[in-house]
Amino acid sequence: MTFWQVVQHSWGPLMDGLQVTIQLTLLSIVFGLALGLILALGKVYGLKPIRWFCTAFIEIIRGTPLLVQIFIFYFGLPPYGIRLSPLEAAVLAFSVNSGAYQAEYLRGAIQSIPSGQMQAALSMGMTRWQGIISIIMPQALRRVIPPWTNEFIYLLKYTSLAYIIGTQELMAQARFVASRNYEYFHTYLFAALIYLVVVLVFSEMFSWLERRVKIPGFEYHK
Amino acid sequence: MLGLGLGLAVAIPISFLQIFAPQPFRLLASAYERVLRSIPLLVTLFLLFYGLPSFGIRLAPFTAAVIGVGLRSSAYQSQIFRGAILSISENQFRAALAMGMNKIKAFRHIVMPQALRLAIPPWTNELTIVLKDTSMAFALGVVELVRQGRYIIVATREPLLIYLTIAAIYLILTLLSNNTLGRLEKRLRIPGIGVEERAR
Amino acid sequence: MNKEKGSVLRIEDLHKSFGDNHVLRGVSLEIKRGETKILIGPSGTGKSTLLTCINMLTPPDSGKIWLLNDEITASRKVNLLRQKIGFVFQDFSLFNHLTALGNVSIGLTKVKGMDRKKAREKAMEELKQVGLGDKASSYPAQLSGGQKQRVAIARALAMDPQLILFDEPTSALDPELIGEVLTVMKKLANQGMTMLVVSHEMGFARSVADEVIFMEGGIIVEQGPPAQLFSNPRVERTGEFLSRLSSLFGEEDEK
Numbered sequence A: 001m002t003f004w005q006v007v008q009h010s011w012g013p014l015m016d017g018l019q020v021t022i023q024l025t026l027l028s029i030v031f032g033l034a035l036g037l038i039l040a041l042g043k044v045y046g047l048k049p050i051r052w053f054c055t056a057f058i059e060i061i062r063g064t065p066l067l068v069q070i071f072i073f074y075f076g077l078p079p080y081g082i083r084l085s086p087l088e089a090a091v092l093a094f095s096v097n098s099g100a101y102q103a104e105y106l107r108g109a110i111q112s113i114p115s116g117q118m119q120a121a122l123s124m125g126m127t128r129w130q131g132i133i134s135i136i137m138p139q140a141l142r143r144v145i146p147p148w149t150n151e152f153i154y155l156l157k158y159t160s161l162a163y164i165i166g167t168q169e170l171m172a173q174a175r176f177v178a179s180r181n182y183e184y185f186h187t188y189l190f191a192a193l194i195y196l197v198v199v200l201v202f203s204e205m206f207s208w209l210e211r212r213v214k215i216p217g218f219e220y221h222k
Numbered sequence B: 001m002l003g004l005g006l007g008l009a010v011a012i013p014i015s016f017l018q019i020f021a022p023q024p025f026r027l028l029a030s031a032y033e034r035v036l037r038s039i040p041l042l043v044t045l046f047l048l049f050y051g052l053p054s055f056g057i058r059l060a061p062f063t064a065a066v067i068g069v070g071l072r073s074s075a076y077q078s079q080i081f082r083g084a085i086l087s088i089s090e091n092q093f094r095a096a097l098a099m100g101m102n103k104i105k106a107f108r109h110i111v112m113p114q115a116l117r118l119a120i121p122p123w124t125n126e127l128t129i130v131l132k133d134t135s136m137a138f139a140l141g142v143v144e145l146v147r148q149g150r151y152i153i154v155a156t157r158e159p160l161l162i163y164l165t166i167a168a169i170y171l172i173l174t175l176l177s178n179n180t181l182g183r184l185e186k187r188l189r190i191p192g193i194g195v196e197e198r199a200r
Numbered sequence C: 001m002n003k004e005k006g007s008v009l010r011i012e013d014l015h016k017s018f019g020d021n022h023v024l025r026g027v028s029l030e031i032k033r034g035e036t037k038i039l040i041g042p043s044g045t046g047k048s049t050l051l052t053c054i055n056m057l058t059p060p061d062s063g064k065i066w067l068l069n070d071e072i073t074a075s076r077k078v079n080l081l082r083q084k085i086g087f088v089f090q091d092f093s094l095f096n097h098l099t100a101l102g103n104v105s106i107g108l109t110k111v112k113g114m115d116r117k118k119a120r121e122k123a124m125e126e127l128k129q130v131g132l133g134d135k136a137s138s139y140p141a142q143l144s145g146g147q148k149q150r151v152a153i154a155r156a157l158a159m160d161p162q163l164i165l166f167d168e169p170t171s172a173l174d175p176e177l178i179g180e181v182l183t184v185m186k187k188l189a190n191q192g193m194t195m196l197v198v199s200h201e202m203g204f205a206r207s208v209a210d211e212v213i214f215m216e217g218g219i220i221v222e223q224g225p226p227a228q229l230f231s232n233p234r235v236e237r238t239g240e241f242l243s244r245l246s247s248l249f250g251e252e253d254e255k
């Protein structure tokens, strides 16, 4: 088969897979963001035990391979009565993993906001919590956009690992198709092209968004 | 380790091409970097291992893994070096030329020593990433840590324990390498030279 | 100038240490309604520390502070009292993600719970007060230093404070921008605002201060009306400091 024929034959299943890949990425990035926010706030503003716990959690997750984390959620839990579907285990593993990375980006952004901002907020009668919500976080979140978009792209690529536990995403579909038509090179090349296009599209979309929400004084260079 | 070495070997010429070569080479090098950074490592590995035999090139799983990890890493590393070299200001180079050095000497004695120091923190980071990415070679059947673990799991039926142990081993490896390179960075540090690091 | 009797701020025997560094060593001070007092003294003497103690950004070790009838140092509701004390920082500390108007109105909406529309109207009035009605939609990064500091003053004014504390409001400014900020402050003083200002602008002190306070080594060395303190200080150190100041900044020309 020529490359073009392979594309035509595998279009359906690979597009199905792409859908799952994007679903997996979006769910994980959103849950990861929620977790990352909690971890980052805990690490910066928490009491000592909380700060310590958040730091340890982040370091452990960042210091271990994603693959091992996926295995822990999928193979490691059933003996304890927790049985997750491949998609659930994958979303959970990616969320936890991405949460730890996002927490670090957020922490960096929070700590890059000058301390005078909190002082000014307190001095006008805001509580500490109001200062965090109305003054620090709106600035930190703007600063975190560039690393956050990078994280999105990383996560999108790393979701390909989910095929190992049988999540029906793009990679799994490519393997399935290739094992039937024996056109390994062309099929994987097509999968690679799909990833390439999707990554480029998201990158462009993010830089467009970035320009849209830009505020003077928050210019950043990648 | 081999992957990282290969990455380094490819990355330096690529970053040079991007900075110093004429336009078409520069474009080519940028495209190489962009493409490899956009495709999941796993897909690259599969292309190498399952795809190349269609052309009669049959790689051992281990070789394919080294090449895959190396290529991917080269794309990231070339970005690191390019950033480091470009961040050494033009003026440093000009000052060196003004002293009578030729271009190569200026590069070798003035720009490189600064750029290499700048590259250490992101490079440390890259090392950690490569270390963790080696676990993906699992997919190709390379007998490394994760796979070893699975053999033991089959025998012991204690998956969680085994995976946690594997995780701990990786954790120790990353902490160790971060620590060593962190110390190297401190030893070589010159006041006023520093960069932010890529985090993943 | 309209001046009533009641004291707005009263400080009694305030002490503060950072570790071994005994910064405030018993400061007592009173400011009556409508008064402007200027605080001078060498750097590192504890002027900023005194100001941040007054709004409890730095909790003092001992001593008492009253704002009107409330004892700040004993209060559980520090943030309620802080609303009544404006603070203008040396480095402006405008909220960088908000426009000038947003900076002035955020305290009204978030702290005082005023509705958005009313808050914006009031904020706009305050901006006009400081001569920046046309900059309402600019972000801090688009303003000059002098304009930033005037927005910061408007931000403090919007809360209808009983007292405004200024910590070297013009010392981060280029010389040609100092005048516009001092003009605004002079106007406030003349309107009867109660102010405590750390500043070494002697011309400004001469024309608006009811009293100048010289602080050194964590205590108040001398205080008195500017004319008296500047022309014949009673304490030798005061004279030394003042002559060093005027040799640094040159003779001030009265505006």
Ligand SMILES: Nc1ncnc2c1ncn2[C@@H]1O[C@H](COP(=O)(O)OP(=O)(O)O)[C@@H](O)[C@H]1O
Pocket (backbone or CB within 6 Å): C018, C021, C023, C041, C042, C043, C044, C045, C046, C047, C048, C049, C050
């Ligand atoms: N948060 C702090 N922690 C430790 N020391 C401080 C702190 N703030 C001020 N100091 C010290 O207190 C002294 C007085 O500082 P400051 O009040 O800023 O003086 P001034 O405003 O008169 O120049 C200085 O020695 C300074 O180092």
Ligand SMILES: [Mg+2]
Pocket (backbone or CB within 6 Å): C047, C048, C049, C167, C168
């Ligand atoms: Mg000060």
